[in-house]
Amino acid sequence: MITRVPRVLAVLSVCALGATLASCGPAPAPRETPGAAPSARPPSTPPPSRPPTLAPGPAGLTPVFHHGPRDQGRTVALTFDADMTADQGPRAAAGERFDHPRLIATLRALKVPSTVFMTGRWAEEYPDQARSLGRDPLFEVANHSYSHYAFTGDCYGLPTVPEERMRADVERAYAAFREAGVPAAMPYFRFPGGCYDRRALRALTATGVTAVQWDVVSGDAFATDADAVARQVLDGVRPGSVVVLHCTRSAAPVTERAVRTIVPELRRKGFRFVKVSELIGAAGARR
Template sequence: MQKDQLLTRRRALLAGVAALGAAGAAGTAGLLLSDGSSGAPAPPAAGPPARSPLRSSAFRIAPMTGDAALPARPLPLAVRRAPILRFSVSGDTMLLTFDDGPSPQYTPQVLDILARHDVQATFMVCGGMADKSRDLVARMADEGHVVGNHTWSHPLLTHRTRGVIRDEIERTSDLIEKVYGERPLWFRAPYGAWNRDVFQINAELGMEPLAWSVDSMDWTTPGTDAIVRRVLRGAAPGVVVLHHDAGGDRSQTVRALRTYLPTLLDKGYRFTVPRRQYG
């Protein structure tokens, strides 16, 4: 397929995935899913203060958020005080998300399972990983998945300067646009660690901060059965499930996905990707 034809195809696949309209300064906004359902993000939740050094177990379950006042100057998007944790939807609709990839070993297996069940997901990729596996990012586009920004090298942004934060995010967005065909509209901070600077730079770059409401804890490699139990117990309308397709041995994640996905589909759950409504 010629390059321009592939880009056209990707843009067509992504036409229904354009993401969320302008939010209020207090963090409220109209949210849509790809099935047209609407809702609003959950109320902001205060998180634990940043510590040095931080271990992932200290903040994986509840993403950290800064509590500083919002900047006064206008921005393309309103600056949020907290990331989006879940969506208000009608019906049993969930979102699957995968962090830290793409991995040449595990991401193709995840994509194969999703394709087998005709399910779309959101992949929050690291630029350094995506640069080494551009074919997988292109495949995500071809198969209708959303690709979001998870920084270039996965640093703890709350311990970085504004210049470093912007470079980590913007460099990754540039690569995603080149390979995926669209600039990302969603950002997830490594370790779930947000502060005012991260929220402000997100808004300046036209992205919304997406966190999660169900942590599969697969990053701890707790065993396939434990991952399956956490996802099945957490299944509910509008939840955002956190998985990882890179950053370690993700064979448990692959096996868990292969196990619970048909179970949830049999129970009537649907899976979708976020989109933004401009207005």
């Protein structure tokens, strides 16, 4: 999301390898010795849990999440939009940088769990970085559309996705993540520009995503004053807040410097950094 208005916001069956490979059935249970203590059995491994999502909204529409509970501790989620619009390939080829490796390195050095809302086009341009983020437990990768085209009209000058292509655009982003090697992108979606309406929510219902907005606008897009960005975040954060920032070097050049101020100051105030999934899980548990 790039806006120019800063405040607007086993049991695997294995053949026994012995005298013969003719039998491939399950191994017999071990015999218990009478009077002996029962032999220890390996604990069963629970199936992997699915990421938390919100229940559908009214009329079954895609649910929209803005922030976590205000009364369950001082948690805050920093989210970073990895923007690249479908038609920006020539600009990237000419040397414009839509990634921000130094910012990601700083988040790792500061050990800040974060959620990256990535466009499919960004994953195609920077597959190694997408894969690195997707395989690092410090981060979770979520969907920011494939094209970074708007899902409504009149959204900060972005081109518009036709309604009949909205679902396909989201699914194409997930396909791009898989192609880049992201193993498990989250079922969360952020509308480009943060712009959505009932029509867009209805179009994405079949994808099963939870739409994630925010309650703190950092104002880092096109900003040149890192201190001003930091102040805006620090002034706005409340327990459960979701902060929107960017990890596109050319469009948000001071974000990394702002983060180096934001993180220690919020920790000094007793805040704990979490991923969006934790806030959604806490919100869902209250329903």
